Amino acid sequence: MKLSKFLTLDNTETFLNAEVQQTYHSQTGAVEEALKKYSIPCKIKELAKTGTVRILDMFFGIGYNSAMAIDVALEENPDCKIEIVAVENDPEIINKIKEVKPPIKSYTLYRELVESNEIKENKKYVYENNNIKITLFVEDAKKAAKNLPEKYFDAVFYDPFSPKAQPEMWEIELFKEMFRVMKDSAIIATYSCARIIRENMAAANLVYDDGPIVGRRGPGTIATKWV
């Protein structure tokens, strides 16, 4: 069993991955992290006022980050059209969606998607209702990124395992793909403030700044396009 469930300090569940020796969320609060490190710095509420929001949820895991963004957007504008494109390569963690109960209303959509499909690698899954479209690519992030449309997303949630555990997910090449798929006005957010990841963002023409400090000493990082 590589995955074990535990409760974080905001009383919401996450998992520890014994192979990577990493948790899927901050131990100080899994759902708190989704809201404060991703939805708020990426201005999901403000985007919802415009009537459409397109979010790229990189390293989807159990999907808290984008599920929370759907809640935030709908609370601001119940008629908002929301498109989520999610990328995750591990069916085992996606299936854990069935085992958690975060206080996120829209999580039922993710549960429905997982319960009505057998999640397999190198497959794409789509959930759609009137306002919301969710497309989940179960494949390697580098491969999936190459096939995403140009200048399409308003926000990118960038949530791989740490730069030490998975340096290849923080390389210039992948940040260049993020630059390519971001609208000129888009914001990318991540929890890490490591120097190497910021240098790699800058090399991909992303202009970084401190993101919020949530549950750890350092800030996260947010970045916009140098255009």
Ligand SMILES: C[S@@+](CC[C@H](N)C(=O)[O-])C[C@H]1O[C@@H](n2cnc3c(N)ncnc32)[C@H](O)[C@@H]1O
């Ligand atoms: C920190 S966790 C993400 C947590 C997630 N955002 C959530 O809310 O549950 C990092 C995720 O990256 C995934 N991952 C690792 N390598 C990957 C790769 N090459 N391509 C796509 N996803 C990958 C892991 O399986 C894991 O789910």
